[in-house]
Amino acid sequence: MNATSNQGALDGLRVLDLSRVLAGPWASQLLADLGADVVKIERPGAGDDTRAWGPPWLNDADGEPTGESAYYLCANRNKRSVAIDLSQPDGQRLVKELVSKADVLIENFKVGGLSQYGLDYASLKELNPRLVYCSITGFGQTGPYASRAGYDFLIQGMGGLMSVTGRADGTEGEGPLKAGVALTDITTGLYATVAILAALARRERSGVGQHIDLALLDVQVACLANQATNYLVGGVVPRRIGNAHPNIVPYQDFPTADGHMIIAVGNDGQFASLCMALGEPEWTRDARFAGNAQRVKYRDELIAMIRSVTVSRATGEWIALMEAAGVPCGPINDLSQVFEDPQVRSRNVRIEMQHPLATHVALVANPIRMSESPVQYRHSPPTLGQHMTEVLRDWLDMDAADADESRVKERL
Template identity: 75%
Template sequence: MNPSLQEGALAGLRVLDLSRVLAGPWAGQLLADLGADVIKIERPRTGDDTRAWGPPWLAGADGEPTGESAYYLAANRNKRSVTIDLGQPEGQALIRRLVEKADVLIENFKVGGLAQYGLDYASLIEVNPRLVYCSITGFGQTGPYAARAGYDFLMQGMGGLMSLTGRADGSAGEGPVKVGVALTDIMTGLYATVAIQAALAHRERTDKGQHIDLALLDVQIACLANQAANYLIGGVVPGRMGNAHPSIVPYEDFPTADGYMIIAVGNDGQFARCCEALGKPEWGRDERFSRNPQRVEHRATLIALMRDVTPTRTTSEWIGIMEAAGVPCGPVNTIDKVFADEHVRSREMRIEMAHPLSQTMPLVANPIRLSESPVQYRHVPPTLGAHTDEVLDAWLDLSGAKVETLRSNGVI
């Protein structure tokens, strides 16, 4: 079957995305990529905060900035934009009517922020008992911090990630460092997508919707993974180790003649082959290094020995040698080199879409590969309010005259 004619896995699902910035929009984009009809509800005139988070801006056909920021474009593909003023009673009424037709609502207002408009979960579940209502906040709906605003950077610090990221105390450049992308927001968006689909599966069995309470801080703590387990089980607070791994050696970056490479040895067999590749087979027989627990114990000695050898060849030379020996090894790429990589190109991780304000625009592809219901790139990230008329007509059967009255009154 022609992929362009196939429906997405979530075709028929209707989602109202009232969220802004990244965590909520990321979940909405993923649902949209999988085939859901995601309606992005935005403030008239200004829209999502990230629309103003530039430069860089998408360039128009004339080469001039269009006013569409790269940040906004990264998280809003495949959606349709509808502008509604939630501060007006008529706007609130429109949302309630849309909720009657919707399966899912995503929002990231402060706790209680939508109650003043009658758009909180308790109010909307009366309108549509089957609604899956996903709330994303910094600290959750309960607890002493619930009323606080939360941002990704704050959560990376409060949630422990920055205590693990950066150079070790006593080394050059020591100190906590955040991850270079808003990772907590992204992970929260992924958890939200999983939770929404779980709630929909539950609804299939019970015919009841439910409220999803997702907190950025909770997600960040959950994603500490083995580091949290190391503390809870071992009782030792892990610290910053730069690019090293707390439980595996060698598993970090090494200098080469022209830059850096990563060697990621996952077992003793790989280590023995790594030693052969480095021209030091005796290290693989050394009782200090032959097994991983001993390598962890003698980490400093082994890493110093390896760092004496790795600068003797270029990164590409070492990668060729290590690959031939079956040792996981790779470069530390800048983003331009990521998209130039032959494997990344073969996986088509960069896509091009036509945009109404530009000739084409590049985007990062969705990494999910489904054999029977592949991701379809149906809509570019929408311009503000681009679909207001068509959605109000299709979902609510509002006539052109009624829509124009709403527009003249500033409701849409």
């Protein structure tokens, strides 16, 4: 192990996380995984909304539910929790003391929601000019929708993702679909992390922090990627085409004798290899399929031809043939199959951590692999208010007696 590997890339960075649910907590968990000291500020008695988003629940050693939801557990690893009532003057003063020691603050209150407590950026930058303050909302700090609440499902619809997700009109099961996970929240969390790190890099040069305004709707539109530019450049509104690709053919799912598989041909060489693997080498000489543009034009004919062949063998047989031929191909796994996959197992994507309410909790590992400062799993997702005393001691230099939760109000 490298001499520096016991120290995270963001070791020494202090983050106050006032966010709830997924987009903000996803960003703060990523910062925490990279070594930042993330303190999660939660409502006394309730905490993050997602603590109640079960079942399933984490079970204790006797198999009884602990009340900690799997949803909450997915986004709050490596953090420390303190319970502070922001609606009370004592709570506001305590948060401001913590802000004075913080590098970053993440929040996802409605626009203006924290100004009533004096915890908005304009107020806090006077207290700590170096503070990087990241606000995550549904629609941003400006514009006609700024005051609206935003939720992932709503934004997937408004932001265009559902218009290109789902079976085509006129086919069985037609209609728009959302993604199976809250992708808009996740991608917003990732953009937030990038923005925070960029603001910290600038602070190294300027000495001052800044306000980051992130909107779920902005992120969703940005993440339409080629579909958005297909429209902007081509002038044609993209349509739902199921699992097919709008710009590449063949690049979709195909039926097999015992299920389905994915074939993802990205160039003409791979298409020629596919034809050989399918036992149809003459297709490479068909003018309709001579290049990708032609294959897109004659999509329906080519897909029907491939389907007529793929149903003749089982998925495993086809995958072996395709891999030998150098054709990108794979199964459509459910979650039990994902975590049993030999590649997933070899990469240690499933981890286990000790938990104060259970013998352990199983979580998904951070996918970032760094040679000099690897991700470390220091804290399991915290119970509500678990770290009140130690955070006040570490951040505010209180002695053990003053940092006791029962004496905090006396100090304020």
